[in-house]
Amino acid sequence: MRNHILLFGPPGSGKDTQGKILSKVLNIPLISSGEALREEIATQTKIGLKFEQLIKNGLLVPDEVMYEFFKTVLAKYNLKEGFIFNGFPRTVSQAQFLSGYLESRGTNYDCVLYLNIEDSEIIKRISGRxxxxxxxxxxxxYFxxxxxxxxxxxxxxELYKRADDKETIVKRRLDVYYHDTAPLVEYFRSNNYFFEIDGSGTESHVTGRLLGVVL
Ligand SMILES: [Zn+2]
Incomplete structure (x- = not known):
């Protein structure tokens, strides 16, 4: 069984939903960077305050702050027994940092799951919502x-469409995602623990494909 997992996928790939399902089936925590960040900010921790300041001033988050954030969040978990990281690492240097950090905790990744799905289907999923x-x-x-x-x-x-679900905006979000993530995917691709999973079709089909890899 593989249960030290990095989960990647573009917006609209269903990775949040699939992450929750995998977390339940494998009985391991789903650690989402977005949620963890909101929690640190809401509870006004040292790292939360740092982030708040950077965001307020529209500044980029320096690597050292990102690393401190990872360490703060991950200290709360017993990582040896398994995990699913959702939404991080975002860059190759973050991936290298995390690997070193995990080793210092006596563990490491054993599975990178990359949910791949055609842009045209993502656009239908999001802009059709x-x-x-x-x-x-x-x-x-559509569905x-x-x-x-x-x-x-x-x-x-009455039904409405969310402003950032419009087709042109979805396309822009996808461009940003691929630009940011492509080097990371290339970095992992040559490893024997990298799995590209077809993210098209129904939720249960995709879950079946993912479980086929991890179980
Ligand atoms: Zn209603």
Whole structure:
């Protein structure tokens, strides 16, 4: 079984959902950098305050601050028994730092899962999304359309599209993602613990493919 996992995938690849499922099935923590950061800021820890200051001033986060953040967050977990990292590392130098840090904790990665999916399907998944103003139910005009146009099946509320779900914005988000992540994927690709997983199709199909690798 592989249970020291790095999970990657573009926005709309379903990696958050799949990460949660894997975490349950393998009984290991899902450690998401976004959530961890929000928590550090909300509880006003030393590293949280540092981040808040940088974000407020629109400054880039220096590597040393990022490393301190990783150490602060990861200290809360018994990493030897397994983990899924979601949303980090973001760069090759962060990956190298983390590998060294994990070794100092007596462990390391044994699995890099890269959820790959065609841009055209991601764009349909995200730009087709409609949300109910009233009850937050989520629909998709391509995969799960409401029975009546722009009206919630459950409560009859009006449906809307989130501003950052528009097609041009989704394309831009994908460009940024590939630009940032491509060197990292190349860095891991030659390792025998790198697995590129087809992220297309239904949620349960994708889960099946992922479990086929880790179990
Ligand atoms: Zn509704």
């Amino acid at each position: 409609l949300i109910c103003k009233n009850c937050d139910a989520v629909y998709n005009i 799960n359309p409401p029975k009546n146009d722009m009206e919630c099946d459950i409560c009859g509320g």
